[in-house]
Amino acid sequence: MSSVATVLPQGAGYGVVVGIGLFFSAFMIGLTAIQARYTPFSPRSSEEFSSASRSVKPGLIAAGIVSAWTWAATLLQSSAVAYKYGISGPWWYGSGATIQVLLFAMIAAKLKSNAPYAHTWLEIVGVRWGKTAHLVFMFFGFATNIIVSSMLVLGGSATVTDLTGMNTIAACFLIPLGVSIYVVVGGMRSTLLCDYTHTTVLFVIILVFVFSVYATSDKIGSPGKMYELLTAAAAAAPVEGNAHGSYITMRSKNGLIFGVINIIGNFATVFQDQAYFQRAIASRPSSTVKAYLLGGIAWFAIPFTLATTLGLAAVALRGDPAMRVLSPADVSAGLPAAAAASALLGKSGAAALLVLLFLAVTSATSAELIAVSSLLTYDVYKKYINPEATEAQILRVSHLMVALYALVIGLAGLIFFYIGVSMGWLYTFMGVILGSGVAPIALCITWSRANKWGCIVGSLVGFGAGIIAWLVTTATLNGGVINVTTSGGDFEMLAGNLASIGVGGIIATVTSLIWPEDFDFESTRAINKPELIAQILEKEAAGKEDGRPSMEKKERAPSVADSFDAAEIEDELDPVALNKAFLFAAWSSLVLLVVLIILIPLPLFFASTIYGKGGLTAWVVIGIIWTFLSAFSVVLYPLWESRAALSLIFRGVIKDIFARGSGKFVEPSPQAA
Ligand SMILES: NC(N)=O
DSSP states (O other): EEEOOOOOOOOHHIIIIIIIIHHHHHHHHHHHHHHHHHHOOOTTSSHHHHHHOBBBHHHHHHHHHHHHOOOOHHHHHHHHHHHHHTHHHHHHHHHHHHHHHHHHHHHHHEEEEEEEOOSHHHHHHHHHHHHHHHHHHHHHHHHHHHHHHHHHHHHHHHHHHHHOOHHHHHHHHHHHHHHHHHHHHHHHHHHHHHHHHHHHHHHHHHHHHHHIIIOOSSOSSSSHHHHHHHHHHHHHOOOOTTGGGGGSSOHHHHHHHHHHHHHHHHHHHTTTOOOHHHHHHHGGGGGGGHHHHHHHHHHHHHHHIIIIIIIIHHTTTTTTTTTTOOHHHHHTTHHHHHHHHHHHHHHHHHHHHHHHHHHHHHHHHHHHHHHHHIIIIIIIIIIIOOTOOOHHHHHHHHHEEEEEEEHHHHHHHHHHEEEEEOOOHHHHHHHHHHGGGGGHHHHHHHOOTOOHHHHHHHHHHHHHHHHHHHHHHHHHHHTTTOOOOHHSSHHHHHHHHHHHHHHHHHHHHHHHHOOOOOOOHHHHHHTTOOBBHHHHHHHHHHHHHHHHHHHTTOBOGGGTTTOOOHOOOOOOOOOHHHHHHHHHHHHHHHHHHHHHITTTHHHHHHHTBOOOOHHHHHHHHHHHHHHHHIIIIIIIIHHHHHHEEEEHHHHHHHHHHSSSSSOOOOOOGGGGG
């Protein structure tokens, strides 16, 4: 990174990382206390801690998906590819990472029908295919979480250091620290509430940048002026591989290569990350698909619009006295967005970007913390160490694992920082080592015919093939020199990504077609399945003989007795309805995939058009409209759908104010139910 004077003082870095971190921790702890007092949900149950009692409505789940999927890279790497490749960069970043969330709607629907009470995706693998598969896929699961978490702290700390001079190592450790506090206290529901508040502020700040760049800034101020500045920048330094070297074209060879790498890498980090399974698990069965489709479509606007704004502004402002000169290392660290924000709005721009980044990083980190805590608790502790663990032990271990993983994230950030691996490098590398597990894992959870050994071997051989293809291509294209710089090139990463996902997918699919299993998913449906409360009562009645009829068909899980209406959840697990939801997810996600990565970008690529002022204006206006619609979906819609809960809380608070102690939520008696 180039050494330049920072825009903000070091104190601002510590203020944001420690101050806002602790503020949000206190805020979330307060919210959790309100939830425990005025609603039926208490994080003292392990089921509520790890899966929010499987009761969350689609708007809040969608906000949680948007938030967990908004990484440091979403803001920084997207702007870096806009800076490098022009308008195609934000498109490929947005579409190449949206389609996986949309396709995950199918996995989510299958999860609800094939293992509705599982806590983690690895539990399903373990029950279906046993210990070897469980351990092999656990490697891919943890590798995914560690890579994603490292990118979060690397991107976050690089930008905090760049803007404020704060010590990078301190940032690597302090960022996860504040988050771990509220995750330990509040669990999954608190994480979702935090996601919601962070996402709300995130949209506000993005819109501030958009209107500043395209409406009010005296340096740019309109799409027309942006067009003129980008045209001048291309004339001074044409973009290699772009039509006429222009920034305002979809004809970008390197943009397209990035698009392919982006698509592969993001398959790995959605399909193997417990964080996305956990949101499906926390969701009500009837609305899981809706939540993923809504979340995916809403998320697109974040990288697309922000990068079209700040990434392009960083190009347009080249030569401006306030705009720093960016080295290739700065671009790889994702710094064009920060440089543009500072050049446009000075200290307030830098501060706004810092807060934006911090909120994105912390909410995605909270998702990773609770995801890894669940894997360590259920797939390591409960499965291999203490199968008879009590509710209290599970909860205690969950808490401990959150704290432990916060420390691991700091250490991983530190290690990558010292070996010189940046967020941008890691972002394009993730598919090389994670890609091979994508198809095998998706097949295990969704397909009765998937072959166990085909999927295990496919993921391992694909892993080796990815690494070999990446290293061989690096050596071939760089005269035998293999280091962090040479191995990070576009073709080197492309080869590794393609080999990994391709070999893993082909072996898993072909072996499953040749030697299909006939798995009925009955054993995975039984994972953690609650006992029928009718059965429990019948057992009691047999002892008491009081003649009172059992409580009809109401179900209740002993471990979640205080927090979810299992009968309602069971109703929503109707196989016919879930199959319809799966088909809807399949059709809609596939149609959107074709539109987003084929029908729109490829004709524009082959047309080689260089857009004029009108074209760029339309492009920007589409981004702004999409951003507003996204904000309505994940900011206003969750409020509307939670109106009953909000009114419950409001009534509880009012009662407490007028008659101290009377507002606490009391579970209705069974007879009243
Ligand atoms: N979540 C991503 N790929 O920005």
